[in-house]
Amino acid sequence: MRILIIEDNPDIVANLYEYFEPLGHQLDNARTGYAGLIRAAEQRFDVIVLDGMLPGLDGLEVCRRLREEQQCNAPVLMLTARDTVHDKVAGLRAGADDYLVKPYSLIELEARLDALVRRVRVSGPDPVLRFGELQLDTGTFEARRAGQRLELARFGYKLLAALLRAAPRLVTREELEQELWKDEPPLSDALRSHIYALRQAVDKPFPSSRPMVVTVAGIGYRLVDDDASE
Structure with a gap:
């Protein structure tokens, strides 16, 4: 998988790289919402892991812009400490495909990303x-x-x-x-x-x-x- 991580916490980013790279996945990282939008516009990713609380633009606004302005079809999993039902509904309505609350299991995160990518591949090629x-x-x-x-x-x-x-x-x-x-x-x-x-x-x-x-x-x-x- 080609995974874009939009996350400003360096410890979380390092943890994700340490887990996913040995499995053969290719990772790229953006530390702000604006940088994440630029990365997503410049390259194609199989899936995007998006933090809900980012400097500049928050995760909800990044997700909205990915869908509405950039017409990005890559699956988005929001990874955030916001755990209320309202927060989850807001994330999904902004265009996210899945929602995982911190702290999280890396094994569960991997399984969710696999499922998102598999669902896209079954539904057909990216137009x-x-x-x-x-x-x-x-x-x-x-x-x-x-x-x-x-x-x-x-x-x-x-x-x-x-x-x-x-x-x-x-x-x-x-x-x-x-x-x-x-x-x-x-x-x-x-x-x-x-x-x-x-x-x-x-x-x-x-x-x-x-x-x-x-x-x-x-x-x-x-x-x-x-x-x-x-």
């Missing part, structure tokens, strides 16, 4: 394609970079989906033309125009960030990201 700061919900055709919604034309969505599915690998011009026009590509170099429009939507609104849509001269195009493994 959201992600790479670095980019994500595209193939069900709603909503695209975002760093949480900011992108305005794309119809061909822009198709191009972005093809590049996201392959990322960080290169996609040839022929493959992209097949994606857009099947076996009847236009005589003009229309692909270049659609790639230009995609860059305008994906890269231009972020002048301080590295462009993500890159041309490999004479071959095709690919997505790049400084923080994504290639």
